[in-house]
Structures are given as C-alpha cells and as structure tokens.
Amino acid sequence: AQKVTQAQTEISVVEKEDVTLDCVYETRDTTYYLFWYKQPPSGELVFLIRRNSFDEQNEISGRYSWNFQKSTSSFNFTITASQVVDSAVYFCALSEADRDDKIIFGKGTRLHILP
Amino acid sequence: DAGVIQSPRHEVTEMGQEVTLRCKPISGHDYLFWYRQTMMRGLELLIYFNNNVPIDDSGMPEDRFSAKMPNASFSTLKIQPSEPRDSAVYFCASSSQETQYFGPGTRLLVL
Numbered sequence: 050a051q052k053v054t055q056a057q058t059e060i061s062v063v064e065k066e067d068v069t070l071d072c073v074y075e076t077r078d079t080t081y082y083l084f085w086y087k088q089p090p091s092g093e094l095v096f097l098i099r100r101n102s103f104d105e106q107n108e109i110s111g112r113y114s115w116n117f118q119k120s121t122s123s124f125n126f127t128i129t130a131s132q133v134v135d136s137a138v139y140f141c142a143l144s145e146a147d148r149d150d151k152i153i154f155g156k157g158t159r160l161h162i163l164p
Numbered sequence: 165d166a167g168v169i170q171s172p173r174h175e176v177t178e179m180g181q182e183v184t185l186r187c188k189p190i191s192g193h194d195y196l197f198w199y200r201q202t203m204m205r206g207l208e209l210l211i212y213f214n215n216n217v218p219i220d221d222s223g224m225p226e227d228r229f230s231a232k233m234p235n236a237s238f239s240t241l242k243i244q245p246s247e248p249r250d251s252a253v254y255f256c257a258s259s260s261q262e263t264q265y266f267g268p269g270t271r272l273l274v275l
Contacts, residue, residue: 082262094255094266140207149219150195150259154207 051076053143055155062131063163070126070158072141078102080146083117083124088157089137100124128160136162168267170256176273182244185270188237189258197264198231198241199255207255213239246274 052075062068074083085097098108100117108115112129128135141155169188177183189196197212211221216233224231228247233239243250251274257264 084263086266092253092271093268094257096263096265099263144262146262149212149214150262150264151197151209151212151220152264156206 053155057158059159061161072124078145082144084142086140131162170267180245185241187239187256193258193260195259197257200252202252
C-alpha cells in the first residue's frame with residue numbers, strides 16, 4: 050500500500066534560518082513519482098517539484114532544495130535562509146506509475162516563518 | 165495557459181439548496197480530479213476522470229454528490245441537497261504525465 054508520512058505537523062522558525070521538512074513514503078512499486086506542493090495562506094495549491102524514482106539526484110532551485118534517498122524512503126525539503134513569504138502548508142505526495150496520475154498526499158506540515 | 169479555472173471562487177448557500185461547482189482544466193490534460201479540503205479531514209480525492217470518463221468515484225461521500233465531464237474543457241461537481249457539513253474548499257486539478265496542477269479552489273459555506 051502506498052503512504053506518505055509527514056511527521057512534523059507544525060514548525061516555527063525565525064526568518065533567515067534554514068528549515069527542513071521531512072517526508073517518508075511507502076510503496077511497493079519500483080516506478081513512482083514524488084512531489085512537493087505549497088499551500089500559502091491564500092489557499093491555492095502550488096506545484097513545486099516532481100521527482101521520479103530513478104533519479105536520486107538532489108535538486109536545488111534558488112533557496113529550495115530537495116534530498117531524495119531511496120535507501121530511507123525519504124524525500125526531504127529544505128528552505129535555506131527562510132523568508133516570511135515561505136510561511137505555508139507544505140504537502141509531500143506520491144504517485145505510482147500506471148495509477149492514472151492519482152496522487153496520495155501527506156497530511157502536510159504547517160511552516161511559520163517568524164519575522 | 166491560464167491554468168485550471170474554477171468558479172465560483174466563493175459560494176454561500178443555505179442548507180437544502182443545490183450547489184454547482186465548475187472547473188475548466190488545462191488544455192491538453194487528460195485527467196481531471198475533484199478534491200475536498202477541510203481542517204478535520206485534510207485533502208480528500210472525491211472523483212477523477214480520464215478523457216472525460218469517470219474512473220473512480222469511491223471518494224464521493226454520498227449520493228448527494230455528483231460530477232460530470234461533458235467535454236474535455238469542462239467539469240461540474242454538484243451537491244444536491246447541500247448540508248452544513250459540506251462546507252469546505254473544493255479543488256479541481258488536471259494532469260498530464262503524472263503532475264497535477266490545481267485550480268484556486270471554491271470555498272463553500274453551507275448555512
């Protein structure tokens with residue numbers, strides 16, 4: 050069965066600190082996709098990144114970076130030098146190949162960046 | 165592309181009334197998903213379509229909910245009759261090649 054666990058329900062950090070959001074997944078498939086979405090206070094769900102199971106290279110996009118480790122079934126998300134605008138709920142998600150693009154979402158981590 | 169478009173953005177209605185939520189997916193996307201988000205239950209998948217055909221509606225809470233996709237560019241989610249416990253944010257998402265893109269959501273309040 051597929052499952053996504055975001056153990057951190059809520060995190061608060063002071064602006065400019067680095068913060069890592071944890072994501073652990075379970076799947077029996079060898080081909081799958083991992084995602085992160087951001088939901089700011091305005092409410093929309095914004096796609097951030099997709100990773101396929103065959104690509105374990107870490108990715109960096111500006112202040113955002115993602116660490117994918119198959120050995121620990123984790124896909125963690127780090128924000129460097131956090132800013133108040135990063136305050137949001139962040140969802141990790143999993144999709145298995147040949148499952149009609151269905152995504153299983155984690156319960157989300159609410160991130161507060163304090164000025 | 166304008167992204168996924170949903171209307172209305174906000175809806176306030178009284179218990180017992182019919183509510184229709186609308187969604188226009190991104191052109192060329194072959195999957196369309198309807199979700200509901202509440203504080204208590206988080207993000208729930210209600211139903212999804214592939215090439216306008218409903219594939220899995222097991223997430224639809226009860227018979228009061230129905231969804232249609234008459235063509236590739238339009239879908240509706242209807243609640244009849246509405247109840248206060250239906251109050252939530254309803255998202256539509258479309259996808260192609262595994263990545264879902266979400267609309268801005270419809271915030272529904274049933275009084």
